[in-house]
Amino acid sequence: MMADLLAMLVRLATGVSIGRVDSWTGKPCVFFANHGSNLDALVIWSALPGEIRRETSPVAAMDYWTKNWLRRWISGEIFHAILLQRKGRPDDRSHPLQAVYDMLETGRSIIIFPEGTRSPDGSLNPFKPGIFHLKEKFPELVMIPVSLQNLNRILPKGQRLPLPLIGRITVHPPLSHVEGEGREDFLKRARNTVASGLQKTLCDE
């Protein structure tokens, strides 16, 4: 209820919406997107159709999302976010993506940013290999590229107050499975698909 309300508010404030939902309903999905602002995870999550949103957790930075009660509440109670430590490994020396693996085992979908960190000028950095490992470990995952535009202007790095500008989200069709595709080729293909959605002029259909 609160989650739906929050999602609606975010869609209203940033003007994002997803037109139609393709074949990817029901399966565990990995939504991966370019990263330009702290709003990114919130915006993708809000734009997803309700029944998918409730089954989707963003992968987010622990230091940012545990800073105050509001962020802790959103990441814990609303998002059920997977919080990762960015600096230094956890003490138990487990695999850095272990928390993500655990979440996928339960059948939930995730939102992830393969660039690893925000790109301040809105350009697309190289992808880290995390999403390739996910695909190797769970071959049945649906890999869905997402392009986000203008969010780095709505909330640039280092700013607190979001501007009421119009953002845009483009959800691409799932990446097809290519037999025997290597790591670099897969990452390049994934990155090119995300990049292709960043070219369009804002506000045009």
Add this chain to the structure above:
Amino acid sequence: MNKEMIWMMAGVLALLVTASVAGWIMARRASSEKKASVENFNARTRSWWVMVGVFAVTLWFGHWTTVVLFCLISFLALREFITLNETKGCDHKVLCWCFFVLLPLQYFLVGIQWYGMASIFIPVYGFIFIPIRKVLTGETRDFLSTTAKIQWGMLTCVYFVSHMPMIMTLPIKGWSGGNGALLFFFVATVQSSDVFQYCWGKMTGKHKIAPKLSPNKTVEGTVGGIATTILLAVGMSYVTPFNPWQAALMALVICVAGFFGGLVMSAIKRDLGAKDWGNTIAGHGGVMDRIDSLCFAAPLFFHLTGFYFGTGMDPTPPDWVFGLFGK
């Protein structure tokens, strides 16, 4: 809401019902290649129902609700304007000031009827403030062009639009017809000019006026549309302080200003590579696509009416402002 207003609303209602029925018939008859065009017509009509409804309810409640409605319209228009005009990351702070402080403040000044301040606030104080706040960031790259874009956005989307609620409190010599009717006259004239130009253009349009700027505008559409609107304005003149001749002349001025307002905003939009300003209003595009003609016509209508029919508004602040600082 007085008797005249109810008659005018009834007229608008009749127009909307006609458009909806015509759209319904066309949709049933349309061949497959005309489907998209009819679909767009029907989307436009549906949006008109909503816009007319919101505007009527607002006018009915009076002065302050009108101020709030136009404040909201300005907010949405400025949002579209700044979204398409790629400002830089260093403009974040100054834009926050524009959206969250200058814009509401302008409408507050309109609301408290401090005419002397509201009519210069953005062109003087805003104009000075914007480059000052920007220079504090220390960024020199594209300084003038980004400053100018923000100032332009504030003038067209906020300052010009705020002249519409200002009509609500414009005191007029020897006339007590109610300013809501005057604002209604203005909005109805400019918007029906758009609609009639669209209809005449669709039916008889051949010679394009500005193929690069606005491919749908034709000589036949523009002339026919403006002529029809002038007739309509003469018909509405009895709810205004104007006699029929004055109403015709006033309609001509605001229709021409509106026409060029549409062309200017279209030129900006094309330069930025967009077809519409947004997609907030189904069938019409963005809020700016709907109000571009009102933007340029509103200050002209306000001032011309004020000069010739007004009592001369009081440029001094309301008494409580003096109370704050002592006099």
